[in-house]
Amino acid sequence: xxxxxxxxxxxxxxxxxxxxxxxxxxxxxxxxxxxxxxxxxxxxxxxxxxxxxxxxxxxxxxxxxxxxxxxxxxxxxxxxxxxxxxxxxxxxxxxxxxxxxxxxxxxxxxxxxxxxxxxxxxxxxxxxxxxxxxxxxxxxxxxxxxxxxxxxxxxxxxxxxxxxxxxxxxxxxxxxxxxxxxxxxxxxxxxxxxxxxxxxxxxxxxxxxxxxxxxxxxxxxxxxxxxxxxxxxxxxxxxxxxxxxxxxxxxxxxxxxxxxxxxxxxxxxxxxxxxxxxxxxxxxxxxxxxxxxxxxxxxxxxxxxxxxxxxxxxxxxxxxxxxxxxxxxxxxxxxxxxxxxxxxxxxxxx
Ligand code: 13P
Numbered sequence: 461x462x463x464x465x466x467x468x469x470x471x472x473x474x475x476x477x478x479x480x481x482x483x484x485x486x487x488x489x490x491x492x493x494x495x496x497x498x499x500x501x502x503x504x505x506x507x508x509x510x511x512x513x514x515x516x517x518x519x520x521x522x523x524x525x526x527x528x529x530x531x532x533x534x535x536x537x538x539x540x541x542x543x544x545x546x547x548x549x550x551x552x553x554x555x556x557x558x559x560x561x562x563x564x565x566x567x568x569x570x571x572x573x574x575x576x577x578x579x580x581x582x583x584x585x586x587x588x589x590x591x592x593x594x595x596x597x598x599x600x601x602x603x604x605x606x607x608x609x610x611x612x613x614x615x616x617x618x619x620x621x622x623x624x625x626x627x628x629x630x631x632x633x634x635x636x637x638x639x640x641x642x643x644x645x646x647x648x649x650x651x652x653x654x655x656x657x658x659x660x661x662x663x664x665x666x667x668x669x670x671x672x673x674x675x676x677x678x679x680x681x682x683x684x685x686x687x688x689x690x691x692x693x694x695x696x697x698x699x700x701x702x703x704x705x706x707x708x709x710x711x712x713x714x715x716x717x718x719x720x721x722x723x724x725x726x727x728x729x730x731x732x733x734x735x736x737x738x739x740x741x742x743x744x745x746x747x748x749x750x751x752x753x754x755x756x757x758x759x760x761x762x763x764x765x766x767x768x769x770x771x772x773x774x775x776x777x778x779x780x781x782x783x784x785x786x787x788x789x790x791x792x793x794x795x796x797x798x799x800x801x802x803x804x805x806x807x808x809x810x
Pocket of ligand 1: 482598637720721722723749750751752753
């Protein structure tokens, strides 16, 4: 395992003022996004959608890496350049989602585990040959009556560690993503408890598996009240709860953390990231790895129409810039002027 090479990639992924664009939605999830703009879920439309995001001029100023889907990593623009080569020419790292979605932990259970170990090593080798530098595997933790259970936490932590090890053995930086779902009526205290439990277990299992922390990027949720709880947490509250958990659970050697947006409104996700980064010195860069909070407003502007491409890219670049500033703790709400936000986030990924 070449730890120096992994560490170099990981540092590049969370370089100051930069974050990650998650553009790795499954076809089913893209279908849900397209339904909101009445667009048919065809391969051509998915390609045009990714073209809008990946060719936004100057995005490398804010975006260090893009997580692609298996379909997108193989696609090209109408002019023949592959999406991967477009990213490479901008100095943006191509990444790839390698899990194959979630399944109930046991039949009828609300708790989920993640699938994707079949043929994983061979798939990673192919992705390396296609230019990938990092990977993503998403595990899901549900908060509810009697949940999360110890069994679910342990299983997801072990799976994330097993995945991370194979990635590093193939020279790929694993994004380790335990997502604590925002769906539910739980309190911020319950979210804090669940996040503490899952992150404690994840770092125990990563250590047991011999995964090098310098070559890992954590991708987790901010600590926040459940969407159906009716609570509106102030950014300072989210920031303090999140940092309490991180200070207890994250090893100092970890290369960095890039948050998912998880169903927060796009401006809310920026405000909360900014509040986290205003809390003073921390051992790790804390940035964004958003899908919905970077894409939703741009998708609404785009509407699947060529003539809206430029306007949609501007909206996307604006959100990328706001989150770049937030990753440095330098965002101010008045910087939003003239840009319509999309504060009605859509459902999470599959
Ligand atoms: P959201 O930012 O929409 O939560 O998606 C991030 C992601 O990659 C989920 O796996």
